[in-house]
Amino acid sequence: MTQAIYVQRGETIDYINSTSVIVAAGEVVALGTRVGVAATEIPVGAKxxxxxxxxxxxxxxxxxxxxxxxxxxxxxxxxxxxxxxxVPAGWIVEPKTQTGTVARVKID
Incomplete structure (x- = not known):
């Protein structure tokens, strides 16, 4: 049997900012094959x-x-x-016209 250990709910994940710039609150962060959105500002080197x-x-x-x-x-x-x-970002939840510049996206 494989035993799982609960860590967190999963709506958010911990992220260490290993870049050379502050990640702003609301900034989209590429995570290889997914994206996340910074919940708060994340200083360089911080979690x-x-x-x-x-x-x-x-x-x-x-x-x-x-x-x-x-x-x-x-x-x-x-x-x-x-x-x-x-990077895969999710899927569209509201139609966007060709000239629209904002997309409503369900990230997952």
Whole structure:
């Protein structure tokens, strides 16, 4: 039998800011194959909380229409439908017009 040990609920995870700049509250952080959103400011070298569940309005490319349920990706600070060199971000929960610059995304 494999025994699991409860650590935390999972809406947030601990994140150590190993970059050379402060992570601002609300900033999207790429986590390899996922994204998180900083719950508070995270100083360089410090541990802070990243929200890894929830629905967020995020900056999006203003050249793509997005539909409910569509998988989206994070690249160069924007949500987009293109997969190439991008981090999976979640899925669309409200339609976005082609010229819209904000996407409502369920991160997961």
């Amino acid at each position: 802070g909380a990243l929200n890894v569940m929830g629905v967020y309005d995020l900056p999006a490319l203003g050249t793509e229409a997005l539909t409910v349920g569509q998988a989206v990706y994070f690249k160069d600070g924007k949500i987009q439908a293109t997969v190439t060199d991008a």
